[in-house]
Amino acid sequence: MLFHLDFHVEYGATMSQQDLFATWTREAEAALGAKKAGVVVDLWKVAGERRVIAIVDVDSHDTLDEISLTLPIMVEMGQYVTIDVTALRRYEDFAASVGRLLQN
Known part of the structure; x- marks a missing residue:
């Protein structure tokens, strides 16, 4: 399952x-390790903002929740981070669905 995560980081x-x-x-x-392991598909820091965007590939919503709750930034300062x-x-899957719907 693919997810787009948009992290907004503030600090007290x-x-x-x-x-x-x-x-x-x-x-x-941790993020670069997850990217090397294939969990993070890609990762970007938004220039000029305390903001990071990630595309992750996990097996379930539960896994996403567990990962996001145990990230170092969430453990250390989660009250200041919004995700x-x-x-x-995948667009290819959507396009195939549209094609099937057209045929029906």
């Missing part, structure tokens, strides 16, 4: 920028 007034960078470094290591999730469908 008591957290220094260095602390944010330390957490984000741990998150980057917008969109389920994705």
Whole structure:
């Protein structure tokens, strides 16, 4: 199952920028490891914003929930992170469905 994840990261007034960078470094290591393992299809940092976009491929909604709750950035500062999730469908599968619907 493919999902588009859009992470919006804020940080509290008591957290220094260095602390944010330390957490984000741990998150980057985990994210790049997941990309190498094939769970993360691709990953982007939005320029000029504290925002990251990922496409992930997991076996279930439950797995997505478990992964997102255990990410370093969520464990360390989850109250300041919002994740917008969109389920994705491969366009090729959609096109095949449309073709079948046209035939009916």
